[in-house]
Amino acid sequence: MASPAKTLEIRTSPHVLSGYGVDEIMFNVVLALAPTIVFAVYAFGTMALLTISTALAACLVTEALACRLSGEESTLGDWSVVITGLLYGLTLPPGLPLWMVAVGGVVAVGLGKALFGGLGMNPFNPALVGRAFLQAAFPVAMTTWTPAFATGRFGAVPSSTLTLPFTEPFYDGVSAATPLALWKFDRQVTDVADAALGFIGGSTGETCGALILLGGAYLVARNMMNWRIPAALLGSVALLSGLLHAIDPEAFPDPLFMLFSGGLMLGAVFMATDMVGSPMTGLGCVIYGAVIGVLTVVIRIWGGLPEGVMYAILLGNALVPHIDGWIQPRVYGTDSARRREAES
């Protein structure tokens, strides 16, 4: 028998838990991002490493500061801000001046997350809030693309990266247009295989669709990502752009090109699926994904910008409270549920 001093704990059931924790889920998202990060550094060299590290550092520091200011326990350990920092860095043009990267990172976590109340409270994806801020503040720098696979990319960084704070960047090399810009402004079509495997220009971490999908597959397999969101999102993009392409192949690019160009894969797999900013029901996730997909195509084709994923996801985030209000699970044994049984 236990020693006399032994006390028993009284707790209400359940006495077992699944073992999944927020920190574990978030850490696995970081793991799933690893191949994409490695490829980004391989494709863009030192400047990508600097961009991602600066983004991450800015986000971590802002989060730590926010915790201290609000007197809360540090939330760095839940890995959520690490995802924000990495994703934010991956969405930026590789040669972006580091001071801009840092400013956007502060905005991402400060405005996008901390002001709303931190983890679980932010309606918008913080990484995209940071990027949207930069897009509005520095439109030229945010659409100037340093080419991938440049010779000597692992040595010195382009002068734009090291621009002094609050000064205009100077681009010394040739700047590469992204496939979407090439198509939009010059009607020039990039090979889909090149786009899928990442042999194209673009933001630091968006270019290799195949590795992004690999990371997504890992998370889906571990039940840490709702597969319905990327499926509905990519499906609706494929469907709508396929329809348009069938109507007029000259005016509209083919759906595979749409899928693998720009930030669509990164956005569909890692941004739209952010649990905090997406609906809670299966049907809600399908609607949410489809709305983002349609918006992306609409912005890309009829909007002023070549790329529309970022705004599409932010608009989708804004819709989530409404989607969750409309789409409630149909409670067992109620009229709505009986209708469902009758339908099936």
Add this chain to the structure above:
Amino acid sequence: MRLLGLKTFRHGVHPPESKDQTSGLATRQLPFAPLLEVPLLQHLGAPAIPVVREGESVARGQAIARPDGRMSVAMHAPATGTVRRIGLMPGINGRMIPGVAIEPHPASTQEVAGGAPCPLEAEPAEILAAIQQAGLVGLGGAAFPTHVKLDVPEGRSVDALIVNGAECEPYLTTDHRVMLEQRDDIVMGLRYLLRITGAERVIIAVEANKPDAAAHLREGLPAELPVSVELLRVKYPQGAEKMLTTALLGRAVPSGGLPLDVGALCINVATTAEIGRLLPRGRGIEERIVTITGPAVVQKGNYRVPIGTPLRFLLEAVGVTVDVDRVFLGGPMMGTAASSLDIVITKGTSGVVAFTETEAERTHRREYPCIRCGYCVDACPIFLNPAQLGALAKQLEYQRMADEFHLMDCFECGSCSFVCPSHIPLVQRFRVAKSSVRRTGAN
């Protein structure tokens, strides 16, 4: 609904089964404690009225209390001995409840007293009265008086009687052993049940992790009885009445209703076996099978435990390790943590599980804010929205939870808390909310 050939319901969770250590162990008799304290309220309803006096000698199985009205059942002496005290005793939830304390005679052979058998040919009402006099309640844990449950109201009919051998709670192997060891009792119980309810058919529901029990039952079922054994997918809470009805019959029990509303009646397999064991002998329930297990228990097993055995005696008899940290009655998903070691085993106690610090530690997790992952929405077998309910519970919006989000349909299976990665005590808050709503409604 069928999945891979096994019937099941939608949603639910998969806690580790943890049954291997006791499922293969035949039941053993636990010795008599020096003092057995039989609570007069071991069921849902009114306490029984004692019919013995302090100092009186009683025989094992003899009635010591009679039912007080319809929502009450008789109590029986768990041992031949002397009534030492009639008064308040600690109940399972920490409250004091009336009970009868009996000191077993050490020299007694502990022969069980019988009475007038209840013949199978008796009228259904007589059989129901015999079940009430036998002191039977749902042995699966709910402890609802069996004679009330089996009393099919005028104008209703039962087309399928579901005998619940799912035993979906982790760790528990009580029903498993009953199915393996008491087949004849189960068959006898079925005959009584068919007679009472007029059911057209009987389905014995067994989770697929007990294929030996299903096969054993199938072999021994008399051909003339309309009984089948169905294997169910291993998933929690498969053994909940509503889930069983849906899985086996494809019918949803209406919100706020009973399986009877869709022509089904569910009864636990151990209760069925007890009907078959007690009624032909005119006896009352004096002991029950309890799975005593968990990492802190030395001699894990399935034991026949006299009703009224104090938890302290039981744990000393099987032995617990020094790092024992939590003891609960029932399974880990819905079981109640023991408030004291002075509480006793009652008719509703299907298991005693003891955790060491290691297992207890796993539920001490930091609570994060809801990250809206939706795991709870995908786990809730009733298709509630636990995340939303949880947010409302935090704001104490209990009435709104009931009015707009079907709080009262929650049967507290705990699947939401089990999956929540933020470790939010969802079901725990729902229990508080439900009792608050019930109190408000009662006033």
